[in-house]
Amino acid sequence: MTVHIGAKPGEIAEIVLMPGDPMRAKWAAETFLKDATCVNEVRGMLGFTGTWNGSRVTIQGSGMGMPSLSIYANELMRDYGAKTLIRIGSAGAMQQEVAIRDLVIAMTASTISTPSCGFFKELNYAPCADWKLLHSAWAAAKKTDAKVHVGGIYSSDVFYDERPDLNEQMQRHGVLAVEMEAAELYTVAARYGCRALAVLTISDHLLTGEALPSDERERSFGEMVEIALAAATAEP
Template sequence: MSTPTPHIGAKAGEIAKTVLMPGDPLRAKFIAETFLEDVVQFNSVRNMFGYTGTYRGKRISVMGGGMGMPSIGIYSYELFNFYGVDNIIRIGTAGSMNENVKVRDVVIALGASTNSNYAAQYCLPGTFAPIASFDLASAAAAVAKEKNINAVVGNILSSDTFYCADQTATEKWISMGILAVEMEAAALYMNAAQAKKSALCLLTISDSLITGESLSAEERQLSFTDMMEIALEIAE
């Protein structure tokens, strides 16, 4: 077998110790071409593009993770367990569920509540709380403060459903102080915990479930800058 997994075509040593992981593989391509130098593509399997390059002398990889917990669950598991990756920083978009979290704000996901059954595989005698690496989260908060980036730290929701049949679900999560909703972080945090590795989810608010405000596709791309500055600065 020339590569360690059926989903990632990289050979040993081609992926850096820290991987930035947007959901969209085309966004991974954009990040590599925009922010990194001496870029080499290491994956194109299933068009889930992955690249390794340098940022201010630091070796960093960026790779798409797909949509939903089953997708990021596969890729993050393989990166942690077969490629020796130590840190994965998810960089994505989210919908605000808090009136104080505005469109274009950055959310540092300290915890990831979920309606997923992903943790059932561990057969735990209770409920597992998926949380970020404290070191990565605290470093992200410090960088945001230093750069005057409006960042909010707290609990998010990783949802298995984008279109939810339960019309009362949003209000219930809001009542528990959830800041924003996305679809991947909980699985990433659980995989990191089991592998004894580090993970963080940084999110740019692209729309608000409170006000109905939303960004266009072009505005989403441009609004990524603050989040990318944080992620690149804390990458080791």
């Protein structure tokens, strides 16, 4: 048991999926895992452990933003022995060719700052996904009807962004989408020698103003969860 995770030793699997919303963790566990049991309720940040195709999997909410995710990622790896962590969540498209409901598999995650910046001082560390996880996710996605993009994303440390100049430069340099957690997850995983990936569903579009209605989000997010599960449980 840690300060933020109330699970007992052995109740967290080596494979962990991390949605930001704890209620999405509950929905994903009830929808995809067999014999899912709630293993964490501290501060309402729900976590569940069950099995998927015979593999033990934990689905643990991370909260919104890199500071919140950093707390859970550190404790999951350091105290509970998690080895493979995949962020599953929504993102905003930053390129015309990326559409609502498309999936983005994040190869890299650029950012202005993360909770880990203090470790590096003057170094501009480049957070990136685990290659084998990324390759497995890509292979799993190609077996579906989903339109999938692989490339760089931006992990913002603010939700209400007022930097159109920065957005323009990221669009110019091919950044696919924006979210708020992946860069820190990739950095913490590297620190502990673990594997990390982000598989994201496009829920809104920065260029067109389109947005996925809330009642359609769960149906669209299901494909993302299945791809993440397939990638996490594939042979390394």
